[in-house]
Amino acid sequence: MKFLFDDDHYPLVIEQGILCARSFIWIATANLKDLHIVSGGRSHPLLDDLARKAGGGVCIRILYGAEPSSRFKHSFDEHENLISGGIELQPCARLHAKLVLVDNVLAYLGSANLTGAGLGAKSAHTRNFEAGVLTNDTSRINDLMEYFDRIWRGDHCPQCKRRDECVDPIV
Template sequence: MDFVLPERPVRMRLLAGRGHYEAVIPALRSARTSVWIATANLKELLVEDPRATIRSRNRFHSVLEVFSALAQQKVELRILHAAPPSGPFRRSFDRRSRLYKGGLELRQCPRVHLKTVIVDGRLCYLGSANWTGAGLGAKGEGRRNFEIGMLTEDEDVIDQVQAMYEAIWSGRMCKSCKLRNSGCEAPLDLATRPVAIRPKRTP
């Protein structure tokens, strides 16, 4: 999928360091209809419990607890990733039956290198950060990657990002991919799951 949007002003917030965490995680917690994530690397991500005090022994928990709560509210949850999930992520995922029984759907494509988080079809993060603690700024200062990104509610940008995401997710990009018959273990166009529909924006 190739496109270049016409040049025009776009409202956005520039993010770096912990700014990723402070923008993306609260948006994730507030999701009402859908969360779409694309990442090259998929690792366990620990987030701060907003109810805990700074002296609490258990100030942090897996972001999959947030996903589990969203799944209970029937929020559509997708993660498109390139590499196999890390061991800690896999174990954390497998402990949460609401997620592995269909609450969170994972699809792998080795060509995925885009990093995006789209919440409710109305808010979009685009940038360099993978879905990892070091990438999203969850780790302490001195342990984070050097990342930069942007947050926007621009409808045209979000429409194009969602269209590209859906084309990969549904397997429509597989036919022209040179890895399909040589380096891809499970082409997405062979999936038997129904093709999802892009979520409507929440008002």
């Protein structure tokens, strides 16, 4: 287990986590924005890489709390394979958790959203102050996967008192 602070997030969660995925990427985020990453000295949307991953068979699920930003939607719509289901998106008005789960080998749990100021490549002078924990402990990863999956399946939906806020109810 490793504690992450501020600009630790980008290299460890994005570069060594999400971008190295071979099987699956599960992300839970309260805010979903058009996070940009840096490659070869140039910035581009993370969605470009996720589209390539999805095209290569990586299962990608994103749970989110608030309506995605217009820039996220625009970048998403530039990838036909994402529009046709390459990334599974599931809204939940109650979601505030921030998780990244990769290939059952890496899990991040912390304060950072899937945004440029959270997990992205913003500079140390503009990014949010974030703290989190990174683990490769299979037992802990399994616990977090089960937590994510309970929300994904909608186990909480029948008793939820905020159903009127759901744009796309899970069940």
